[in-house]
Amino acid sequence: MRQSFLFLLILLVSASCSNRNLAYFSDLRQQGEYKEQITNENEPKIQPDDLLSISISSLSPEATAVFNRGVQTQISSSNASSHRNIDDGYLVDKEGFIDFPVIGKMKMAGLTKAQARDKIVKELQQYLKRPTANIRFLNFRVTVVGEVGRPSTFTIPSEKINVLEALGMAGDMTAYGKRDNVLIIREEGGVRKMARLNLNSKETFNSPYFYLQQNDVIYVQPNSTKATQATTDLRFATLFIGLTSTVALIISRLY
Known part of the structure; x- marks a missing residue:
């Protein structure tokens, strides 16, 4: 029974993996040169606590x-x-x-x-x-967390960085990261702002959040496959602990 369940789980995971779009900007033309004017590159402004x-x-x-x-x-x-x-x-x-x-x-x-x-x-x-x-x-840094290879906070000496460069510094997204729903958290003028970027789409290049500002946080959310896997692992762990406790109780009573 357990082996059949694991087999079905593997099939479900494999199917979901095959349907995920792991390519950045997959809507760009495959051949030829693509050009567009950069209009969203804004110089960072000084903020309190800088x-x-x-x-x-x-x-x-x-x-x-x-x-x-x-x-x-x-x-x-x-x-x-x-x-x-x-x-x-x-x-x-x-x-x-x-x-x-x-x-x-x-x-x-x-x-x-x-x-x-x-x-x-x-x-x-x-x-x-x-x-x-x-x-x-002196404090121009960005933080990348979630489904990336090396989540961390990075100091940016050049004071200029975009979301792709930040993800590259963090070891890129894992296969479980949602490329179409990357969250950017920004505090500016006493207001916390949040925006989601679809890195499968070239429209991200035009977003005001494509170029990062000091103290921005990037959160890469896990996809449903990773969430399901984490839930399944937790259930297996709970079941194993419960089974172990039961066996230990039986053995103690027998001896």
């Missing part, structure tokens, strides 16, 4: 040192806590501000890096000659 690296340069190196962390200055004791190693970065507070040396509180949330750079440079022009600013995210 950690920013900000380095300043100008034609006056000595005066510039005041605005770079890790340099001892004589401006005032109240600003001493701001002068740490540059790798510490500037943490954007819950209201979206950073505490910048000499200038003080500056609103960064909602700005792109280019906009933040222009804002800082404008403020610095009253202190420095021809200042420039370089800004980087």
Whole structure:
């Protein structure tokens, strides 16, 4: 009886596997070149809790040192806590501000890096000659979980990544991952957003969620075959434990 059941289960699993579409973008033409204009590549915006690296340069190196962390200055004791190693970065507070040396509180949330750079440079022009600013995210990372080879959180030095690259870093989807229903979780402007991508379709390329932002989470959901397998394994385990307990009880009474 048990062998017949297992045989039927294997047949059902095999049938379901044969019907699954494991190819990405299977609706693309098999031959020839495919082109389309990229319109959904948006530069990430600074958000509360982001950690920013900000380095300043100008034609006056000595005066510039005041605005770079890790340099001892004589401006005032109240600003001493701001002068740490540059790798510490500037943490954007819950209201979206950073505490910048000499200038003080500056609103960064909602700005792109280019906009933040222009804002800082404008403020610095009253202190420095021809200042420039370089800004980087120190916490640009994405998390990939679910039916992938190596679920993990990945730091992205280039600050640019799409969902396919993230899946590649995580070892790609397993054969049980639902390619037509990949969940993207994003927090932006105090709002948590969720969207599902169909990676069997080329329309994913045009989604605003194709290019990831800092702290995005990708969840690859298991298909019905994996869910059924997990349920079946649990039932077998429960049955085995119950049977073992019964046999142990019988043996204890016999001896």
